[in-house]
Amino acid sequence: MNEYLPYDTVLTGGTVYDGSGGLGVVRNVGISDGIVRAITTEPLAVGPSTDVIDATGQWVMPGFVDVHTHYDAEVLVGPGLTESVRHGVTTVLLGNCSLSTLYSTPVDIADLFSRVEALPREHVLKAVDAHKTWTNPNEYIDALERLPLGPNIAALVGHSDLRAHVMGLDRATDHSQKPTREEFSAMADALTTALDAGLLGMSTMTNPWDKLDGDRYRSRSLPSSYARWKEFRALHKILRRRGRLLQSIPNLNTKYDMIFFLGSATGLGRTPLKISLLAAADAKASPWIHHIFGPLAQLVNGPGRGQFRWQHLPTTFDVYSDGIDLVVFEEFGSGRAALHLREELGRNDLLSDEAYRRWFRADFEKKFSSRVWHRDFADAQITECPDASVVGKNIAEVAAERGIHVVDAFLDLVVEHGRKLRWHTTIANHRRKQMDKLITRPGVTVGFSDAGAHLRNMAFYNFGIRLLHRVHGARGDRRPFMSVENAVYKLSGELAEFYGVDAGHLRVGDRADVVVIDPAGLDDEVLAYREETMPEFGGLSRMVNRNDQAVTATLIAGRIVYREGEFAPWFGVSERAGSFLRAGTTTAPHPRERV
Known part of the structure; x- marks a missing residue:
């Protein structure tokens, strides 16, 4: 007898894409205890308490993975992260662009995040100051998992966070200052401790345009941009040895450090360093530049035997x-x-x-x-x-x-x-032909949504829906630029595999992080913007996306958290759906009481 019958949740008649790039097949999906237990053509056992989603004519796929967010402060006060979840995102990555809340003081964190990510400093400071009880990475993870998390969370440790913590924010942003031998050792220890706890790697930033907020060191560049090659090499060595990832933005003034990052990703005579670099785009400022991203990635990953990926926003950059x-x-x-x-x-x-x-x-x-x-x-x-x-x-x-x-x-x-x-x-990304080519280049992955940042400037919370909208609209073309199954892979399995995180697949035995998409809802509404107030940040009005006809349901760890435009009443308020995902580790669903 099957101990999981009847199922907690059954999705019937949908076209299932498993996140591997394989063709979609019409199947029924059975979920119990947060795990996918069956994907079959056979009818599945339904009981009086089974949640049934009729997915006939719709697409059933793994929840999207958003590898570039700045939710580090928002997750503390709005842990549901509803603007992403309502668009099918079930896993988000914190700690990008050298910024994290792991080690530094609340005041330093507010100065690091606010200006560069266009976040209200007073609310960042208030959120971190009220919730930062942790003093080490394991305590940080525990603190997150005590929150009623919406999506699953994975994280990088920020290089600027490391530098500010070890050197102090003043010395860390002073060109005349170098880390002492003891400070080098302390940064290495702090990075190693974060990796031991399960963080996916480190993020850095060498672009000097991004500035500190606050009154103490206002308008200095972020700390990681002051690091010298010796420091980078020492930290990269740790990442390389552990098989973990580096995410970075190069110096857009000089650009020569891009060669350093490309070289660091190669595997000639050594273990390659996984590197994710911003950003592959068809920029109006440089209408020729889109030609270089594919060849550079192919050079590093082919003859260079590397592990290098560009991040690309798969929509017009408005x-x-x-x-x-x-x-x-x-x-x-x-x-x-x-x-x-x-x-x-x-x-x-x-x-x-x-x-x-x-x-x-x-x-x-x-x-x-x-x-x-x-x-x-x-x-x-x-x-x-x-x-x-x-x-x-x-x-x-x-x-x-x-x-x-x-x-x-x-x-x-x-x-x-x-x-x-x-x-x-x-x-950028204003020309459809060039944008279609970019997303299909080997070594170009989906990223750079910047979810949770630039609240008054842009909204790409629905980046996955926008890509599916383009793909669906091109199906009638004689030569569509991408298949649905490949788009699903790029939004889920490809990212999970490169970043080394337990997400992005829909297979028997997987944690059931699932999104149901109605292709009939993939209309031009997905390109529109609206504004909604943000109670977590003092009622600030921020730009959002609203295309509720596209996403029928989002499931996290088998629980229906969002369905037909409405969130479950407990979601992000009283119960936890998501978990912290540690590098290279299978994560079981958060247990809940069975009714």
């Missing part, structure tokens, strides 16, 4: 800005000077100064400076403004009407309206 509060202005000196000033009156005095404006115009018009933003105000449409006459126009049109330089028009609007001036531009 961003919004309230006034001048957008990270792209960190790219050049005059922009950084404006963002250095938090108080609006002082900032307006600066923006009104003619000498400053000449500086801004010179920076803006430099032809050969490093950039992510293409700096074209004709491609900056005003979406909200107290002056209704400019809404719907781009900033270049406003400049033409006023008979002034486009930079002056922009700065005038910011001085006049501050953060009430809201505008939109597209940074």
